[in-house]
Amino acid sequence: MQQEQLLLPTRLTVRDSTGESYVIEGLLGKGESGAVYLVRDRRVKQDLFALKEVINPNMRDRERFIFEGEILKQLHHRALPRVYRVFERDKLKRVYILMDYIQGRDLEALRKDQRDQRFELSLVLALMAPIVDAIIYLHHQDPPVVHRDIRPANIIVPVGAEEAVLVDFGSAKQHVVGGPTTIIRHSSPGYAAPEQYGGGTSPQTDIYGLGATFYTLITGTVPPDSIIRITKIRTIGIDPLKSAHLLIPSVPPEIAQAIQRALSLKREDRFETVEQFWQELMVLPKQQPVQIPRVTTAAPPLPLTPLEPDSERTLFAFWRDPRNLLHASNRGILLLLPLLVVTIALGIVFFSQFWGLLLLLCIGVLTLLLLLRARS
Numbered sequence: 001m002q003q004e005q006l007l008l009p010t011r012l013t014v015r016d017s018t019g020e021s022y023v024i025e026g027l028l029g030k031g032e033s034g035a036v037y038l039v040r041d042r043r044v045k046q047d048l049f050a051l052k053e054v055i056n057p058n059m060r061d062r063e064r065f066i067f068e069g070e071i072l073k074q075l076h077h078r079a080l081p082r083v084y085r086v087f088e089r090d091k092l093k094r095v096y097i098l099m100d101y102i103q104g105r106d107l108e109a110l111r112k113d114q115r116d117q118r119f120e121l122s123l124v125l126a127l128m129a130p131i132v133d134a135i136i137y138l139h140h141q142d143p144p145v146v147h148r149d150i151r152p153a154n155i156i157v158p159v160g161a162e163e164a165v166l167v168d169f170g171s172a173k174q175h176v177v178g179g180p181t182t183i184i185r186h187s188s189p190g191y192a193a194p195e196q197y198g199g200g201t202s203p204q205t206d207i208y209g210l211g212a213t214f215y216t217l218i219t220g221t222v223p224p225d226s227i228i229r230i231t232k233i234r235t236i237g238i239d240p241l242k243s244a245h246l247l248i249p250s251v252p253p254e255i256a257q258a259i260q261r262a263l264s265l266k267r268e269d270r271f272e273t274v275e276q277f278w279q280e281l282m283v284l285p286k287q288q289p290v291q292i293p294r295v296t297t298a299a300p301p302l303p304l305t306p307l308e309p310d311s312e313r314t315l316f317a318f319w320r321d322p323r324n325l326l327h328a329s330n331r332g333i334l335l336l337l338p339l340l341v342v343t344i345a346l347g348i349v350f351f352s353q354f355w356g357l358l359l360l361l362c363i364g365v366l367t368l369l370l371l372l373r374a375r376s
Contacts, residue, residue: 006055007035010306013042014051016087016098022051026301028101029168033057034094036168038101038301049084052097052168062088062095069097071145079134079165102167103298104159107152110293111217118220121251125281126290128214130163131155135210136274139203146201150209151191152216157295164292190222194265197227204267207277211262211270214281218255219247223263230265254283 008014008024014037015021022039025048029036034053041047057065069086076082081100088095107127111117119127131150138145147166154168193208195201208226215223224232224240232240241263245256258280264270271277 007304008037008053010304014039014096016085016096018085018087020085022049022098024051024304027304028301030302039098048101048103050081050099050101050167052099054095056093057095065095071141072097075138075141075145077134077137079130079163080137081165081167102156102158102165104156104161104165104295105297105299107155107157107164107213107217109153109299110157110295111152111220114220116220118248119217121218121255122290123292124214124217126292127155127157127164127217131166132210132274132278134166135206136278139206139274144203146203147206148196148201148209149188149191150206150213151188152213153188155213157293159295159298161295162292189225190216192226193267194226194230195267202267203273204270207262207270207274208264208267210274210277211259214259215244215263218251218259219244221247226265233265252284255281 007027007030010024010026012024013021014024021042023042024037025040026038027035028038028050034055037051037053039049039051041049054065066086066088069083072083073086081102083097083099085098086096087098111119135147135150138147149168150166154166155164156167157164188209191209191212193201193205195205212223215221229239229241232238241260243256244259245251245253258277261280262270262277271280
């Protein structure tokens, strides 16, 4: 089945296990295993959220995903979105995480607006300071929480704000030394460490993604994917990853060396902690305060196939109570009431005549077809 067929349409209502309902407004992103939707609270219409969906996880991974989602609900940091609910729908094999919708522009889009598709080092350090602090906060949880998808597209500068926010926790997990790793992975080429393609992840996995993010923002070039790097080293003995200062001579060698170490293919060769990496990046004397780009407008959500006008359908409700089909088509039935009145009036006036009876029969059949269509 193609991914487009799995996407939910706009105006569809998703109901969680507590009965709260959220109407899909648009698509924020999609991947191999699901999507992220912009949704609106059905009761408090001004409240917008991001709804992360994972499709068809197996039993073990689903249970772990829900458990880890509950852990994410306990996190509180200024550079992290709040996670509010985690729920599942067994019959449709879907798991959901409801979290804050951060309205703004991500660093990948802002980077591409620059003349050289990169930022100056001082601006990168200012943009990434709250993100680094957030990752340190995650890794200091007990057990540590590993984000596993750190990249510019997942770092948003909110509208009117002065600090960036790290989003998309659909791939996050707890790290237990010696414990298993969920298969619900998100391996972004260029930003994913080798262990994300097989084996267990750890806080060092986030250090790799953080290093790749600094590399891209500073040089304007996404680093070669870790699997490609491993293949090149094995076949020709050369790592295709060039040091950042070779691409941008203005980058101090100390900074380039720290990023290179963070991007080590072997996790034991990377920094032990994010704090150590950040200290290496801050070795230069402090410069004048840098002005963070001011975001005034947010990128609109991606288009989705809408439901038919004047129809409201609730996902998952159909399996619990067939009467919801009638409830979903109430508007359509109300629109057909005038036609029913006309049908009855014509029947009374012309019933004694053959052509009147035929007209009544035709309108009756048409009305029945429209009613069935409204209920489907």
